[in-house]
Amino acid sequence: MGWLHRHRGLVPYLLLAPGLAWLALFFVVPTYYLANTSLQSGSLDAGYAFTWAWDNYSDAISTYHEQFLRSLEYAGIATVAAFLVSYPLAYFIAFRGGRWKGVLLLLIIAPFFVTYLIRTLAWQTILSDSGFVVNALQTVGLLGDGDRLLATSTAVIAGITYNFLPFMALPLYVSLEQIDGRLLEAAEDLYASKVKAFLRVTLPLSLPGVFAGTLLTFIPAAGDFINAELLGTPRQSMIGNVIQSKFLVLTDYGEAAALSFTLMAAILVLIAVYTKVLGTERMGV
Amino acid sequence: MSFLRRHALTAYALVAFGYLLLPIAVVIAFSFNDPLGRFNYTWSGFTFRHWENPFGPPGLREAIVASLQIAALASLVATILGTLVALALVRYGFRGRGLTNLLIFMPMTTPEIVMGASLLALFLNVGVATGFWTIFIAHVMFDISFVVVTVKARLAGFDRHLEEAAMDLGANPFTTFARVTLPLIAPGVAAGALLAFALSVDDFVITLFNAGSTITFPLYVWGAARVGVPPQVNVIGTMIFLVAAGLMLASVLVQTRRPKGTS
Amino acid sequence: MTRPLTRRELLERAALGGAALSLPAFLAACGGGDGIEGTGTTTAAGTTTGGSKTLADKLTISNWTLYIDIDEETKKYPTLEQFTAETGVAVDYIEDVNDNDEWFGKNRAALSQGQAIGRDITVLTDWMAARMVRLGYVEPLDKEAIPNASNLVAALQSPGWDPNREYSLPWQSGLTGIGYDPERFGGEITSISQLLEDPKLKGKVTFLTEMPDTMGLMILDGGGDPSTVVKADFDRAIERLQAGIDSGQIRQFTGNDYAGPLSNGDIWACAAWSGDMVQLTADNPNLQFVIPDAGGMIWTDNMLIPTGGDVFTASTFMNYVYDPKVAAQIEAYVNFICPVEGAAEEIRAIDASLADNTLIFPDEATLAKVKIFDADAADDNAYKQQFQAVIGA
Numbered sequence A: 001m002g003w004l005h006r007h008r009g010l011v012p013y014l015l016l017a018p019g020l021a022w023l024a025l026f027f028v029v030p031t032y033y034l035a036n037t038s039l040q041s042g043s044l045d046a047g048y049a050f051t052w053a054w055d056n057y058s059d060a061i062s063t064y065h066e067q068f069l070r071s072l073e074y075a076g077i078a079t080v081a082a083f084l085v086s087y088p089l090a091y092f093i094a095f096r097g098g099r100w101k102g103v104l105l106l107l108i109i110a111p112f113f114v115t116y117l118i119r120t121l122a123w124q125t126i127l128s129d130s131g132f133v134v135n136a137l138q139t140v141g142l143l144g145d146g147d148r149l150l151a152t153s154t155a156v157i158a159g160i161t162y163n164f165l166p167f168m169a170l171p172l173y174v175s176l177e178q179i180d181g182r183l184l185e186a187a188e189d190l191y192a193s194k195v196k197a198f199l200r201v202t203l204p205l206s207l208p209g210v211f212a213g214t215l216l217t218f219i220p221a222a223g224d225f226i227n228a229e230l231l232g233t234p235r236q237s238m239i240g241n242v243i244q245s246k247f248l249v250l251t252d253y254g255e256a257a258a259l260s261f262t263l264m265a266a267i268l269v270l271i272a273v274y275t276k277v278l279g280t281e282r283m284g285v
Numbered sequence B: 001m002s003f004l005r006r007h008a009l010t011a012y013a014l015v016a017f018g019y020l021l022l023p024i025a026v027v028i029a030f031s032f033n034d035p036l037g038r039f040n041y042t043w044s045g046f047t048f049r050h051w052e053n054p055f056g057p058p059g060l061r062e063a064i065v066a067s068l069q070i071a072a073l074a075s076l077v078a079t080i081l082g083t084l085v086a087l088a089l090v091r092y093g094f095r096g097r098g099l100t101n102l103l104i105f106m107p108m109t110t111p112e113i114v115m116g117a118s119l120l121a122l123f124l125n126v127g128v129a130t131g132f133w134t135i136f137i138a139h140v141m142f143d144i145s146f147v148v149v150t151v152k153a154r155l156a157g158f159d160r161h162l163e164e165a166a167m168d169l170g171a172n173p174f175t176t177f178a179r180v181t182l183p184l185i186a187p188g189v190a191a192g193a194l195l196a197f198a199l200s201v202d203d204f205v206i207t208l209f210n211a212g213s214t215i216t217f218p219l220y221v222w223g224a225a226r227v228g229v230p231p232q233v234n235v236i237g238t239m240i241f242l243v244a245a246g247l248m249l250a251s252v253l254v255q256t257r258r259p260k261g262t263s
Numbered sequence C: 001m002t003r004p005l006t007r008r009e010l011l012e013r014a015a016l017g018g019a020a021l022s023l024p025a026f027l028a029a030c031g032g033g034d035g036i037e038g039t040g041t042t043t044a045a046g047t048t049t050g051g052s053k054t055l056a057d058k059l060t061i062s063n064w065t066l067y068i069d070i071d072e073e074t075k076k077y078p079t080l081e082q083f084t085a086e087t088g089v090a091v092d093y094i095e096d097v098n099d100n101d102e103w104f105g106k107n108r109a110a111l112s113q114g115q116a117i118g119r120d121i122t123v124l125t126d127w128m129a130a131r132m133v134r135l136g137y138v139e140p141l142d143k144e145a146i147p148n149a150s151n152l153v154a155a156l157q158s159p160g161w162d163p164n165r166e167y168s169l170p171w172q173s174g175l176t177g178i179g180y181d182p183e184r185f186g187g188e189i190t191s192i193s194q195l196l197e198d199p200k201l202k203g204k205v206t207f208l209t210e211m212p213d214t215m216g217l218m219i220l221d222g223g224g225d226p227s228t229v230v231k232a233d234f235d236r237a238i239e240r241l242q243a244g245i246d247s248g249q250i251r252q253f254t255g256n257d258y259a260g261p262l263s264n265g266d267i268w269a270c271a272a273w274s275g276d277m278v279q280l281t282a283d284n285p286n287l288q289f290v291i292p293d294a295g296g297m298i299w300t301d302n303m304l305i306p307t308g309g310d311v312f313t314a315s316t317f318m319n320y321v322y323d324p325k326v327a328a329q330i331e332a333y334v335n336f337i338c339p340v341e342g343a344a345e346e347i348r349a350i351d352a353s354l355a356d357n358t359l360i361f362p363d364e365a366t367l368a369k370v371k372i373f374d375a376d377a378a379d380d381n382a383y384k385q386q387f388q389a390v391i392g393a
Helices: A003-004 A006-037 A055-096 A098-114 A116-126 A132-140 A154-178 A181-189 A196-207 A207-222 A226-231 A239-249 A251-276 B002-031 B059-089 B098-108 B114-124 B132-156 B160-168 B173-202 B204-209 B217-225 B229-255 C007-021 C023-032 C080-088 C100-112 C126-135 C147-151 C192-196 C213-219 C233-247 C256-264 C274-283 C311-321 C324-336 C343-350 C364-368 C379-390
Strands: A040-043 A047-050 C056-062 C091-099 C119-123 C168-180 C205-208 C250-254 C269-273 C287-292 C296-306
Touching: A003 A132, A003 A181, A006 A040, A006 A239, A006 A251, A006 B059, A006 B098, A006 B114, A006 B132, A040 A251, A055 A154, A055 A207, A055 A239, A055 A251, A055 B002, A055 C379, A098 A116, A098 A154, A098 B132, A098 B229, A116 A154, A116 B002, A116 B217, A116 B229, A116 C256, A154 A207, A154 A226, A154 B132, A154 B160, A154 B173, A154 C213, A181 A196, A181 A226, A181 B098, A181 B229, A196 A207, A196 C126, A196 C296, A207 B098, A207 B132, A207 C023, A226 A239, A226 C192, A239 A251, A239 B114, A239 C100, A239 C379, A251 B098, B002 B229, B059 B132, B059 B173, B059 B217, B059 B229, B059 C126, B059 C311, B098 B132, B098 C379, B114 B132, B114 C364, B132 B204, B132 B229, B132 C213, B160 B173, B160 C311, B204 B217, B217 B229, B217 C091, C007 C274, C023 C296, C056 C311, C080 C256, C080 C324, C091 C100, C091 C119, C100 C119, C100 C126, C100 C168, C100 C287, C119 C311, C126 C296, C147 C311, C168 C213, C168 C256, C192 C205, C192 C213, C192 C233, C192 C269, C205 C213, C213 C233, C250 C256, C256 C269, C256 C274, C269 C274, C274 C324
Parallel strands: C056 C091, C056 C119, C205 C250, C205 C269
Antiparallel strands: A040 A047, C119 C296, C168 C269, C168 C287, C168 C296
């Protein structure tokens, strides 16, 4: 106890050590290999060699900028959609959930128990051209008679949104649940309308959750490939599909690695900007 | 009109849950299908036989067991490691903060296929056999980031005065942590654990590369999909969900039985 | 193919054994046989030499899902049990091949370093088998131990990439043709051109992400010969495909997830595999599988012995499954195309209707219309790149 008190400065490092050690060994080291690979060139038959192949990077950006931008676009739209869908849901669970909070949270991640593939195939059935969803939309007029939902960018974005909903909803819930209801009462005592109370009290206090949720949704969504593969056409292909193809089919490991690092860099830059905009201290960054 | 207003949120929540669980409903429905061939796409008749024999297809039970075990272990370890990191990041000033943040975000930004392959390269080079434990290692690795970000969201809104008050009342740092901090961030930690579990039980690509001969549930399903996913997979998915929901419901009921004042 | 173990390999194998021993006991049972990635007869001497004639204790096989007969009640594999009963070799059967590229991507690192991957037999499609042979990642078969190899059907005896079948033996074959719904379409489909050009089929057509299958059909439809791919034919086929995508005629490129949409009517016609269609027609008898008039494709999944596999034991197994009786047993369950001569007669005893099913035992007329895709072209990165660009990656 005394030791800990005397060495207070060490505490953060002790807290960080186990987690960072795990990441250092099992993430940083592999990433180093990957970086090494990204500057290699060659082929299966001729072998691969480290040749400072910077053209892997320049090729990556010049050939695939369309897929890069599309990935960021889809991930962005999906994040916003996930936010709009999840916020009221998380609010409901946090403020009205009562004893059932745990069950409700479990319901949110329930879809993960049936595996990605099964979920997406189920959506293929639900959104089928002759299914009730498409029929309903056609009756209402939101969809033309000959149009479909599947194999479109709508389907891909909807798929991404659906798959990452829990990553948005859970952090939002975590932040909202912390808000002391008495603050809202106080706001109403001070004659604020419900809407004003929400905008001036609840929303700002939930910003850490918003920050966390948007990151946990956007980042993995940008690298997704499954939804584009199963629910889209070649015109919806994302950078994840390109990387998958370069790596597995074309065995072009150098380019796959270079594409991955480019994606990582793009996302990290966006995160940095986003963090600055929202304000770091409040986010606990 | 005010009835609508009051219950608008509940109505919305119902619709939202409906949306979330719609694919599950389809999965459950087709678990009762009686297909004549190996594909389970066309409704051919109602039957209970898959429910009677949920572990019929060989390897299915082993796959589920492996997935659940790995997910439980990985989420436990990742939650502990991640919570500690989150505490350090939010509570303390230290050098290397920026680097730590970078290290936390980077795994999430890396496409799974290259991460999986690179990790495999590591295991190969040091001569570790791939299998259950390498999957576990990989899952903890990518789970940590998600736990950190989730717990940080909770810690960011945490009122430090409560801890100060506890210490003013004579509690040492450990007691304060255990009796004040931890209970208050528990929802954040639990949410992190839930996310980690979900990520782990559903992971495919990284697991594929590092699984050796171990087959997890997603790997099993992917392999089976080539020739037709047996309806038992639908049954299993439903069962896991029901068991988990049942446990949660049970815990709710147990809590309401507890005498007031101890919650 | 003998090669003394390098010191590094020796240490690696020792490390593998050590890592396995350190697994906690209570999880070893559930871990299910993983942890030890050595070969059946792992000794310090390592790689079994071509001359060894002793059976190992265990045979490890990597195969595609549902590619061998299984007793659904007992969850055991009758064919494998029989093999064990006859030879005393235990069989570890792992269904971990889902996709050729995926399998290769997972195992390349080890193979390229000459390491064993813990399998005695693996089953891969023609062009991937060709790649494995080309790169030297396989062991030659012990032909003396496989007298039944003479039962191999004539059509498959001499593929370009393994003319004397020194490294491989077919496991199952399959056809690629057109699967379609005549009722929904309202007519007959006999050519790929119809898929690409019939306005009624707009947005209701899919092709496969497998290049040899899709491009094979396209090249045939364009009048070319996919068994020896000519660049001009390939380029023209690519153009037609791209046009189909741009106009919205082609809905998607799929793996075998065309099965769902074809069943529920989201697509009316697609490039499809015979084995899938056998299953789909069970629930949906109006679906049809046809070989286009211009020709279809036949592909074969081949048994190979990857580096470090036990050659004699693997070869003995191959001999066993080339016995027409055993082959019939397997075929009765698997329902793809049997490469073993004589199995058709044997299968009559099990299920007569199977013997007459031309998707399982294609007749001469059908076989005359199908081609094997050029294995070199299938693995040519320039061609693959062109195709990948079209399908969107």
